[in-house]
Amino acid sequence: MISQVITPKMIDIMDTKSFISDKTANNIYDYEMFGQQVVESCLELETKNDFKRLMSTFETILYDCDGLLNLLSAEDIDDGVRQEIVTEIRQVLQKLQKLGKQVIYTTNTSQLTRDQMHDRLKSAAIETQLDQLFPTSYVCAVYLKAIGFDRQVVAVGSDATVHELTEMGIQCTDLPTHCTPNRKQLGFASFKLNPDVGAVIIANDQYIPLPTLVKACAYASKSDCLTIVTNSDMSDSLIADNCCHKPDIRVVANKGFVSLAKPHYFYWKCIQQKHRDLNVDQCLIITDGLDRDIEFGCNVNIRTLFVKSNTNCLKTTTTTTDQLFYDKLNNNNNTNNCLPVPDYYVDSYSTFNNYI
Template structure:
C-alpha cells in the first residue's frame, strides 16, 4: 500500500489529527460518486461542504465513477443542483467518457461500435467522434431475420435498462469475428436500491455475452488502471503517492486504488462495510488483501472537523 502513514494504516478508522495530516499530505482526492457523494438525488450530508472546501484550498478533486448512464455535462448539472458549486466538467471521469477515449485514442477504432447501454453512453461516444450503430429494431424482429449492421469493429457493454434479448443476440453475432473488440464500461455486478432491492449491473450483462461468445471483455472502468491513466493524461504531474481514492465498494474502488498505487479510503455510506473489509484482511488469499482499504471513515463528512482545526490554526 502507498503512502507515508504506516503507523495507522490498514483498515483503520481515522479522524481528528490523523485525518487532518492525511488531508494536508495529499494533493489529489479521487471520489466515487454513488454511495460516497450522493444517493440518487440526495447528497450525503456534509459531502458538498467537504468537496467545496477541498477545492477552495487548492486541492485537486476528481470524480471517478463507473456509472455510464449519463454524459459528463449531466453530471455537472447534478453536482450544482446538489450544492457542489465548484465542480467543473474536466474533473469528471465516468466509465462512459473513458470508454470513448479508449476507442478513439488507444485502439483508434475504424468502423462502427455496437453499444449495449443507455443514451448517456452513446452521447459520450458521439462527442468523441466514435460512430455508433444507430438502428431501431422492429418489435417483432428476431435474430433469425433482422439485419446486422456492417463494419462493426467493437461491441461496448454498459448498463442498459432497455436491454432486449435481440441486443444480446446481435452482440454475440458481432463477437464471432475475432477482430471485433469486446469492451465493457465496468463490471459492477449490482447496485443497491431502496427497500432492499437491487439493480443488476453491467457485470451481469457482460457475463451473459462472455458465455455466449467464449471471450472475455476488456473492462475500461474501475478497477482497471485505464481510468487513472485518463486522469494522468489530463492533469500534469499526477503522482500516485499524492493521491487518495475515496469509495464505498471494496471490489471496485479499493482494488482500483491498489492497482494504481494510491492510498485508499472506504466510506461506510454505500455498499461495503467494515466487516467486509476485515474478512478480506484476514483472508489467506494474498489477492484479497488488495481489496482492503488503508483508511476507513463513517462518512466523508468526517473531514469537516479537520477543516475546522486547520482554519483555527490559520486564524
C-alpha cells in the same frame, strides 16, 4: 496513447479478477467481520494532526461519487437524511478545494453524460468543471480515441455513451430491437452484420431487448471486434440495476473484453489521458464503499481513504449495487477470505469536516 490493447486476444490478459467472484461457491463475505478487519488493518485518522499530515501528502483527490449520485436520485430515502449526508459531503469537497487540492469525480455509471453529471452535482450545490468528471460513458470515448479507433461502434444500453462517443467524433450504429425470422431454419433469425463495426460497448442496462443483445453478441464474437463493458460489478453472479450483461457477451463471444470501470486499470489510464501530470504517489482515493474503489486503489497503486459511517447509512437507504453487495455480505457466514482494505479510514464525514 494507451498501449498494449491492439487485438481482442490481448485484452483477456489485462482484465483483472474481481475479488468477489468465486464461480464454484457462493463465497460472499460477512460485513461485520469485514468491517472489523478494516479497522484493525488500516490507519484511523483521529486528530487534526493526522488529517494535516495526510492532506500535505496528496495533491489530487479521486472522489468516488457513485454513492452520492445514487443518493441524489434515490426516491426511497428521507429528505432530511439525504440533506444531512449531502451537506457533509459538500463541505468536505469545498474544504479540499480550498486547500488547493484537485478533485476528480469518479463513477461507474454510464447512464449520465458529463453534462448530466455536472447538473446532478450542481443540484446539491457542488460546483464542478467537465474535465473533473469521469462517468464510464465518457471513459469509453476517451479510451477509443486514445487507441486510435477509426471504425463504427455498437453501443447497447446507454444513450449517454452514444452521446459522448459522438462528441468525440466516433460514429455509432443503431441496433434494431427486432429480428427477422429465418423461414428456412425455424427457431433461427436472419440479420446482416455491418462490416464497419469494430467495437461493441455493453452499458449497464438490465432491460436490453433480447434481439438487441443477440445482435450485440454476434458482433462481439467477430475476431476483429473489441468488446467493451462499462461496469463489471458483481459480474458473474448477478444482473442488477447498474450491472451490465457482461457474462452473456463473454460466453457467446468466447474471448476477452475490456472493462472501462473501477476497479480496472484502464479506468485510471483514461483519467491519465486527460490529466497527464497526475502522479499516483500524490493521489488519494476517497470512498464510502468497501468494494470496488478499495480494489481500484490496489490495482493502480493509489492509497485509499474509507469514510466509514456514510457507507453504513447508504447501505440501509439506497437500492444500488452497494446495497446488494452488503445484503450478500450479511447473509453469509464464510469469513475465510482475504479482501483489499483501505490505507486510512475515518468514522464519518462529520469527523472529516471537523478535522480537515
